Amino acid sequence: MDGWNDAMAAIDDRLEAEIDVAELARIARTSEYHFRRMFSTLAGLPLSEYIRRRRLTVAAAAVLAGRETLSDIAARFGYGSGDAFARAFAAVHGVGPEEARRTGAALRSQSRLSFHLTVEGSSPMEYRITPLPAFRIVGRSTRVPLVFEGPNAEIERFTRELGEDVRARIAALGESADEGMPAGTLSVSDEFDESRAEGSMLRYTIGAATRAEASPPADLDGIEVGAGDWLVLSTEGRVPEALQQLWPLAYGEWLPANPYRLVPGPEILAVEPIGDGSTARAQLWLPVEPEPVA
Template sequence: MLERLNQALEHIERHLDREIEVEELARVAATSEYHFRRIFSALAGMPLSEYIRRRRLTLAAAEVLAGRETLLTIAVRYGYGSGEAFARAFRAMHGIGPGEARRTGAALSSQSRMAFRLTIEGRSRMRYRVVDKGDFTVVGLRARVPLVHAGPNRAIMDFVRGIAPQTLALLEELSDQEPHGIVAVCDGLDPGRAENTELDYYHGVITSTAAPAGTTTLEVPAGTWAVFTTSGPVPQAIQELWRDVFAEWFPSNPYRGRPGPEILRTRLSPERTEADAELWLPVEPEHG
């Protein structure tokens, strides 16, 4: 998998001066467009579109400083429809406009070419299972929240604190299938998983029971799920599990992500500093 991802990176480099289709990159990587966006952002730490933008502006900066072509010619080469649009993007990355950079020979930022490599650190074996599950319903309360990559998600924390204990107790009684108990469900995530993009967050249960008044439902079709477990300090252990799933498990196993909600079941220690966690991700066979 990593070899094919690196071939897709080479394809990006060869086509920075023309339109790059994500569908074509996914074909080179021998996976789906959805999974390619997801695994790229997880491994690279930025969305695919941001990496392409920064690589184009890195090459454009070298041509601006070389001074052999007009700024408009360079702008058009790298996909900008006007000198003004190019200047805005250039300034956003380099902190200076292209005209001023050419006049002063200023030092500019650079986005290095990426290559993905698998590093085996031997910390622990990843515990997982693959489950075929029929269609089910998430019943609970919903909020629109930003995606946070590291540290606590304050929007989610504030939302959950506002749920009455009796409401949680009522919901927990409805849980009648895996994953059991109160779960956190994220749906409608941006495929590139860009920081601060919004998603639908559900705090509720998996059930076949009718939803009580005042709650929201999410219907989930049948499919295959990869289920990962971890234990450790919160939120670090859970965020490290997300990282390891995309950096280690997907490149080493014949599955890819598919569209669908992501489900996290967490059981906190009495001190609320440690947790046992179970992460359910929708998957499909890589070449199924």
């Protein structure tokens, strides 16, 4: 994780200037796409929000020191006006800079992040890397908010409104598991907001994976997926808790420990209910590529 910690140091070195995320990714020895996605998941907040909090933590020390005017501090930290600085300062600290300087109010501090590998469990994780040719997801799509834990009410509503007949027709279009593709009725997520913050919007599709050359039926949506490698993580357990834990396993354990990085593409969840449906077997498919050799 040395490269990631070097990137955190680089952020602190550049708080008074424009921060180039592509440069941070080069310092961390990965792609910008992978850096943004991994940061949001591991840190629990978007990269842009972390930079804003760190910048205003350091700016707060200058405000309290009282050696500079507030307008000079605002300009030093890249704010175009005193009003813009005051709004940003209040959003982080709960009070404006003038009040903070005048009253000595309690302020909030964002510590500099550091990344460390820790031992999370003694059991090996079941996974495979599967190369796939280009294929298509065929189904119905909607926009839903991102929910990290517990049921997603918008997904549940969308599934009910779709109806059993349509879901069965979608499932019939899919390839079998013997073809090596994600099988059955799939939950597909893509077009995430860059922040990947809880509550941000994404495209959610109930669909099936098919190699068919023909266009999808007129009343269904199609998502074209390019050829490449896929990380496939498997689990079995209670719904939705066991399913939602696949993402922390992928981002927090597998990716930091293996020489692969994420690439743009849909995230595919294949679920096989067990018994009454309170438990299930599931596979999470994530598009990846090998990290380049240094």
